[in-house]
Amino acid sequence: MKYLFLFSVLLISSCVNAPKIIADKGAVYGMISADVHPAFKKKMLNNSNSFSGYSEAGVEGGNNQDKMIDYSQLNELYVGLVLPDYRPQQHQLVAYREKMSLRSLALSIGDELYIHNKSATVQNFFVSEIGGEGFQSFSALEVGQSAHFTVKLAGNLELLSEENDQLKTILFSKKNMRTKKLSSGQTYQFENLKPGLYRLIFWYWRLGKIEQTISIKSQENLRIDKTLTVDSVMRAN
Amino acid sequence: MKKYPFILALTSLVYFLSIPLLSAGTVVGLVQAPKRVKKVIVYLKREKPAKQNEPVQKHLVSQKDTHFKPALWIISEGDSIEWANNETKEIDHNIFSLNALNRFDLGLGAKGSKLAQSFSKSGVLNYYCSIHKEMEGKIIILPSRYYQLLDKPTHFKIKNLPEGKWILDAVVLHRRYKAVPIKLTIGKDTVNNLNLSIVKR
Numbered sequence: 050m051k052y053l054f055l056f057s058v059l060l061i062s063s064c065v066n067a068p069k070i071i072a073d074k075g076a077v078y079g080m081i082s083a084d085v086h087p088a089f090k091k092k093m094l095n096n097s098n099s100f101s102g103y104s105e106a107g108v109e110g111g112n113n114q115d116k117m118i119d120y121s122q123l124n125e126l127y128v129g130l131v132l133p134d135y136r137p138q139q140h141q142l143v144a145y146r147e148k149m150s151l152r153s154l155a156l157s158i159g160d161e162l163y164i165h166n167k168s169a170t171v172q173n174f175f176v177s178e179i180g181g182e183g184f185q186s187f188s189a190l191e192v193g194q195s196a197h198f199t200v201k202l203a204g205n206l207e208l209l210s211e212e213n214d215q216l217k218t219i220l221f222s223k224k225n226m227r228t229k230k231l232s233s234g235q236t237y238q239f240e241n242l243k244p245g246l247y248r249l250i251f252w253y254w255r256l257g258k259i260e261q262t263i264s265i266k267s268q269e270n271l272r273i274d275k276t277l278t279v280d281s282v283m284r285a286n
Numbered sequence: 287m288k289k290y291p292f293i294l295a296l297t298s299l300v301y302f303l304s305i306p307l308l309s310a311g312t313v314v315g316l317v318q319a320p321k322r323v324k325k326v327i328v329y330l331k332r333e334k335p336a337k338q339n340e341p342v343q344k345h346l347v348s349q350k351d352t353h354f355k356p357a358l359w360i361i362s363e364g365d366s367i368e369w370a371n372n373e374t375k376e377i378d379h380n381i382f383s384l385n386a387l388n389r390f391d392l393g394l395g396a397k398g399s400k401l402a403q404s405f406s407k408s409g410v411l412n413y414y415c416s417i418h419k420e421m422e423g424k425i426i427i428l429p430s431r432y433y434q435l436l437d438k439p440t441h442f443k444i445k446n447l448p449e450g451k452w453i454l455d456a457v458v459l460h461r462r463y464k465a466v467p468i469k470l471t472i473g474k475d476t477v478n479n480l481n482l483s484i485v486k487r
Contacts, residue, residue, distance in 0.1 A: 086380045086416040088394040113377060116352045118419045177461040177487075180387055180409055184487045186462075211322065211462045255414055257384035279382045279416045283391050286384065 067270045068240040075265035078238035081128055081231055083120045083253050083277040118255075124232040126277070127155035127221070129250040130239045135225035137161060139197075142208075144168045144190070144216050149208070153219045153254035155228040158203050165195040173211040176220065178204055219254040226250065251275045259285040310446040311472035313454065315480025319439035323484050325459040327360060327426060328442045329433035333451035333469065340431055344402070347423065348372045349379045349395075349415075354423035362431045366404035371395045379421065383413035387427075410457065426457055439484065447472045458484055 068076040084090065139161045143150035146168045156162075164187075166172050175186040183206070187198040200206075203222045210216035229237050242265045252258040256277045263271060275281075317326055342364040348355045350372045361367065369381050369392070381401055382391040387409045392401040405411070408429040415421035434442045452472050456465035466483045 086382075086391075086394065089378060089380060089417055092378065092394065113352065113375070116418050116420060118417065173462075175462055175487075180385060180411075186487075207461070209461060211460075214460070256416075279380065279384075279391050282384055283382075283389065286389065 066236070067272070068238045070268050070270065071241055073244075073267050074241050075244055075267055075269045075271065076238060076240035076242060077130070077247070077249060077263055077265065077271045077273060078236060078240075079272050079274040080234060080236050081126050081251055081275050081277070082233045083123050083126060083256060085118065085120055085278070087278060087280045121233055123253065124230075125151065125153045125254065126231050126233055126235075127153075127228050127250075127252045128231060128237040128275075129155055129157075129223065129226040129228040129252065130242075131223065131225050131248040131250075132227050132242075133225070135227060137199075138227065139163055141165070142218060144172055144174075144210070147215050149216050149218045151218050153221070154208075155221045155223075155226070155230075155250075155252050156200060157226040157228070158201060158222055158224045160200055160222075162198045162200060162208070163195060164190060164198065166190045166192055168192065168213065168216065170212055172213070172216065174198070174208060174216075175211060176200060176202055176206050176208050178202060178206055179219075180205070221252050221254070221258065223250065249273060251277055253277050257282045257286065261285075310448060311474060312443065312445045312476040313447065313470065313472070313480060314441070314443045314476060314478050315454075315482055316441050317436060317439040317456065317482045317484060319458075319463065319484030320486075323458060323460050323463050324438055326436045326439055326465075326484065327428070327433055327457040328436060328444065328454070328482060329428045329430060329456065330444060330447060330452045330454055330470075331429040333453055335429070342366065342404070344368055346370060349421070352377065352379075352415075352418040352420055354413075354415075354421055357422065358424045358426070360426045360428065360433065360435060361405060362428050363406060363408050364404070365427075366402050367425065368400050368402040369395065371397050371399045373397045378417065380416045381413060382416060383411055385411045385413075387411050428457070442482075449473055454480060454482060456482060456484065462486060 068078055137159045142164045144166050172190045177184055183202045185201055190196055206220040208218040208220055244265050244267045247263050249263050250258055250260045345361055345367045347367055347369050371379055376397050379395050387407050388405055390403050395401045405427045408427045411425045413423050432444050432447055434444055449472055452470045453467050454470055455467040463484050464487050
């Protein structure tokens with residue numbers, strides 16, 4: 050079973066399409082995924098070969114499966130690239146009665162949040178720096194209305210509602226960072242890049258980020274795959 | 287007649303033991319906050335940070351039913367937390383935080399195991415288990431041992447403060463608000479009628 054899994058991973062990995070080559074330009078592309086702690090994974094693999102409380106799929110007995118994080122199903126992994134000629138992006142969020150449409154969002158300073166209020170009450174949103182004093186408040190958003198708000202802070206932030214503590218989105222903001230939201234195992238690409246050095250960032254709200262400098266060369270596609278785990282993020286920071 | 291030396295010794299002992307208490311101050315006051323503010327941790331920190339002489343403490347957090355219990359814990363700088371895996375089934379847990387305040391990964395803890403971590407810097411830190419989605423915890427690390435947790439803004443009383451210059455402040459869990467710190471000089475007498483205001487940022 051585990052060989053079938055490894056074969057599938059290799060097969061999917063080989064299917065990542067490289068961007069089209071453009072004269073005097075380069076690109077970066079690859080696959081992002083996240084995974085459980087390596088020590089747990091190792092234990093799961095060991096236990097799959099012997100009879101124990103762990104099943105072959107590597108999860109704890111029966112009724113605990115729904116309490117575990119299914120890393121293969123994560124759909125809020127982000128890849129960002131810092132661009133010298135960055136143009137602000139717009140990100141859409143919906144505020145429901147008990148939650149926001151996104152648990153997390155990676156964006157750039159100057160990007161716009163387009164928030165639609167589908168909750169039952171007026172919401173006064175604000176952005177607060179995690180572990181710091183950074184703070185930004187937005188104007189009141191009436192029920193059923195939408196509005197644009199520009200994020201002016203960088204770092205690890207939270208978008209919160211003054212009225213309802215269930216309405217919360219964790220933000221990671223960095224100057225001039227173009228971002229793509231992906232599911233685990235999906236591919237990203239940033240193409241049409243001038244040759245030079247760039248900062249490439251991989252982020253998942255619960256695990257944090259891995260940041261690296263990449264060198265883009267003319268008429269070359271650079272492939273960088275990344276798996277975010279507690280271990281890999283810890284080593285990178 | 288033989289009783290008198292004993293009584294004298296006992297009286298002297300009580301007197302000498304009471305000296306530190308007499309030289310310790312107390313602050314009493316009221317937290318005034320808007321209606322939306324619920325939990326507040328009122329604390330005092332020295333105006334000029336000094337080396338703490340008090341012994342560090344070990345706090346215990348349980349891991350049960352794939353939750354951290356309690357999920358919110360308050361400690362002081364230098365203290366440590368021990369997480370005990372108290373699951374009834376064979377369930378492993380991991381404890382990690384990638385907060386800049388204190389980065390740690392305690393690895394894997396099987397049922398019955400205990401994992402510990404100490405905290406040297408004050409601040410607020412979130413931590414997680416990388417296996418179970420509902421396992422999120424928060425630690426509030428205060429710069430001193432002189433604090434009081436209030437479930438809602440109300441009266442507070444903090445005792446046994448050494449003499450000196452202090453700052454009265456609060457951690458407000460609703461992040462839209464913050465406390466307006468007050469500078470205080472603590473002597474032997476109680477400092478009464480303090481009003482600690484919680485205002486919008």
